[in-house]
Amino acid sequence: MKFFKLAIFSTLLLCLPTSFAIAQKNQQPNIVFLFADDAGYADFGFHGSKIMKTPNLDKLAQQGVLFSQAYVTDPTCGPSRAGIITGKYQQKFGFEENNVPGYMSKNSAKDGNEMGVPVEEITMGEYLQQLGYATAYYGKWHLGGADKFHPTKNGFDEFYGFRGGARSFFPYTEKNKPHDDLNYLERGFGHYKEHEGYLTDVLAEDAVDFIERKTKKGQPFFAFVSFNAVHTPMEATEEDLAQFPELTGDRKIVAAMTLALDRASGLIMDKLKELGIEDNTIVVFSNDNGGPTDKNASDNAPYSGTKSNHLEGGLRVPFIVKWPAKFKANTTYQYPVMTLDLLPTFYAAGGGDTTKLKAVDGVNLIPYVTGENANRPHEIMYWKKDVRATIRVGDWKLIRFPDRPAELYYVPNDIKEVNNLAAQYPEKVKSMFKQLFAWESTLERPRWLLQRKFENYDIERMDKYRWGKLDAKSRNNELSVN
Template structure:
């Protein structure tokens, strides 16, 4: 009897220590949408898009009003996110486009995150997390870059940058567009891809409900091709053309996110799960009719509309609901933030550019997480320093904006503050000295170059 009493007491104390000291690791789901417009969610002010589940998530989260990506295009942005480093530091400066060859001889499949780079999944596995990746990879098509070789235990998705939302009846033009389960098991899905990806994530949650898990839910929605499900298109009778289709695709994205959240609640995991929702770059206002207002610019450029994205983070009882954080932060910060939340130490992380955001969110650290943020592609570059932003062009004078006072970047102050321009120009040059040469540069006319096909992967 005494032994039983001692066991019960030990169990109570152990559970209490988990609650007090945070030894019960939170589950983590990182949701990344693709090419969504900054203003194309209800929680971002849209009166057209129907996003009730994400709007509810926003009310339960902290909203980062100045959330940035590290590049205004898909591949480089994702390379920065998954490593917590400026991707230019390991030469991943341009999209990896299948079917083309760089000046150095690299083909599309060979263009990936170098193997010596440590991914967020590598780090989470060290903390005994079960790891999974669903959807668009776009970080290297060759086998050596495969998600299962970059820290993930499970993969269901496609290696490339864009594909049909409906099953292919014939083989796609690029083998990287084929759906793949695990490693090398290629088989087309049944149904609408956005829904199918969520279903696979839900299955993983069910299988690993007793273990801490880390999921990257990498939707290809709402990237082209413009494929709306018929039932979703019917929800927008007053819209036409691409705007109607992107609204339908966004509704499907919202539904898929909601289904994942419902599964967490059904398993009583929702109170111990961190949810992050963000986008990989600004919306392309031409190709999918996305809306970035009040931001100027679009995907592929360094105006705010190309690099500022919706950004939510929920952690029940840890992050204040329906709150806002107004200093600039970056998707580079996700790796250290989530690693620390899982029980890791910042000192374990080597050569990263992101920071742990929780001291800032909580108010313990009242400074800015970043005094400076950088962007670069070829000769184009941008620097956000405090509230000032300089954009450098290869073919015309630089532009200077005060983002705090001019979010839409309408008032170029370069002529008014020439010394500020000079100072920030010099800072960009100094940062560029820390970077590697690009491993590939696709803007030059290499053999078999096809600009229309390249644009598909942007």
């Protein structure tokens, strides 16, 4: 009888999904980072949108932790990504600009090939490779076009995407070429071949293939899925556009693009569940900067500002982390965090000793989310581009301008940043200026030639911008720091 029971038990074990055995063997969590491009803060159901259709990401928010005060390190694509990939303020290695005027050829929209994260910096992918992770990067890179900056030379075993900053969602042809060769689709190193179909879907399908292959091998994996949705060009499929008959113009297109982004994210998350590895996988969703409301019809409500400026609408982004093994579902984390926290968090989750990380500014968020540490992850946060800079100390935020007095806001009571308290608290302004100067003294000079003219700003027009009384073209010109 004992032998009979043992035989039945052995048979049942053989019938269990392969992924179950793998999960037992592999205690390191898998990591999937779903990363959007230029999305508006308000353009998700989990942030209250009644227009956008994001059921998969809404479900992720219900199953994970929603961070109500998540910030990027810069309100533009390249520097923000540089901060994420290194876990450092990118100004520390001179990556302060995005598409630097004067560095590029005259009247050119091309990205400079040499504008990249210095190769001596250790990337998120390299740190996770040290822990035994298989790593892959999908989609938009935008961290240097030269070969030395290529993802496969900087921490990623596999790459399927494009090196530049923006490209079509549909395949390029001989008649329809990109404005920059860096935006051709590439598999691995230097193997260029355009896709079939809509790129947002294709990137997710390729990521699913990677996940399946590594799961079968029993190797922990890190998939960085860097969608170029919903960045311009404004392109969507007819099927997705048809889902929003009540909308028109770019608002209709961005809604369709967001729907595709949600569908692609859902495809990946469904595969994790199908393989039986959902509980042992960290899934993160975030975005690279605030939405450029005048360019892709995104919506950053309830915050003022857009991509390229230091108001909350330019810096605050959606941020969800799901980790069933560690984090309580359907919860909200209230204290400010930054996307540079992802690197040390991933490293710690994978079993790494964060004290061995090389001079990172991010922190491991795990003890903060679980409640082991009740303090703020960051008491002070910084942003800087040229003379313009911003510092947040606790809940106070100071914005320094190149052409007029600084502005001071108490964020909890003034999320739209319309009540400037600088005149009421001159000592606080002075103290925060000193803290900002002290931080700036630790930074590298920007690595690329700057050719910028600061025009005289009209304060009255700036106020009109705040209240949405300027046309789209004027708004873009008024507060742009890019």
